[in-house]
Amino acid sequence: MKCVIFGGGGFIGSHVTDAFVARGHDVRVFDRLSSDTRNHIGIPSQIEAIHGDFFNEKDLALALSGVEVAVHLVTTTIPSSSNENMAYDVQTNLAGTLRMLDCALSAGVRKVVFASSGGTVYGRPAIFPIPENHPTEPLCSYGITKLAIEKYLQLYQHLYGLEYIILRLANPFGERQNPLSGQGAVTTFLAKVAEGASVTVWGDGHVRRDYFYVGDLVSAFVKAAEQSPQSKIFNIGSGSSLSINELLSIIRDVTGKNIDVVYSPSRKLDVPVNCLDTRLAGDELGWFRQTTITEGIAKTWAWMNAGTLKA
């Protein structure tokens, strides 16, 4: 199957690219990263890589030509930055995605697989673990924009027959996640531990998140591209949650290091708990988490200590 991976040079995208290649798909990576970065993140030279801008229609037309499935992993914001400039969030992520969908229709693309956010679209949860039909009340622009994109994907299918699958991701972590990106507590904390610096925690450390290893995530994208399940929206996570303090305790055990923790005032955008119900992905896609949090952190720590961005 000919696929384009938008954002294939990023953290999740580079792993998704590896997984699609391993399944024998004909993969085209699209990212604004330079060829130096291509080597840096380990995209093999035989993979077609387009260095382009997601917000340029000519680049999009090139990226989508001859493609059956488009995987959409581009983002210009993270939850915290999205609230600082909401108009930018909408103009880039939402409007940019609509232009991509129009180009996908023109190119005859059959299906779009979209990375949404199970950590932000639901807001404060009323039920644990959170099912896909839980009310959606985001506390940040990032979550609102992700939801709006989900609604447009439904509309494009209704109006034009463009197929879609939405994966609402919890908190993936692992190799190639940029510890300076501001997203991803596990990698951020590990990097601080590696340099012997203190770790800053927003709030008292009781905030709970649903962490899972990126090596488990990628098969959800492969299955979403290959299969035609009845449902179109799937939670992808560990199905359980850990407090930040519990996470720090596991990081202490894995690294064998003492961690100096600085507690700061909590942020308004942080929901107190996030834990996704992933049974639908198990039932319909046959997707299950394989790696324990301790195993995933050990692999990420080994990668970080290897001193290379490749994995």
Ligand SMILES: NC(=O)c1ccc[n+]([C@@H]2O[C@H](COP(=O)([O-])OP(=O)(O)OC[C@H]3O[C@@H](n4cnc5c(N)ncnc54)[C@H](O)[C@@H]3O)[C@@H](O)[C@H]2O)c1
């Ligand atoms: N990492 C997480 O915790 C998480 C959780 C839920 C959802 N997601 C979603 O998954 C997707 C991938 O996340 P990630 O963590 O890999 O992010 P990332 O920042 O590592 O990857 C995004 C990629 O998009 C590329 N990109 C951005 N703007 C571009 C443009 N104008 N043209 C071309 N390429 C552009 C970047 O260069 C980058 O390689 C995003 O949509 C994100 O919102 C991530």
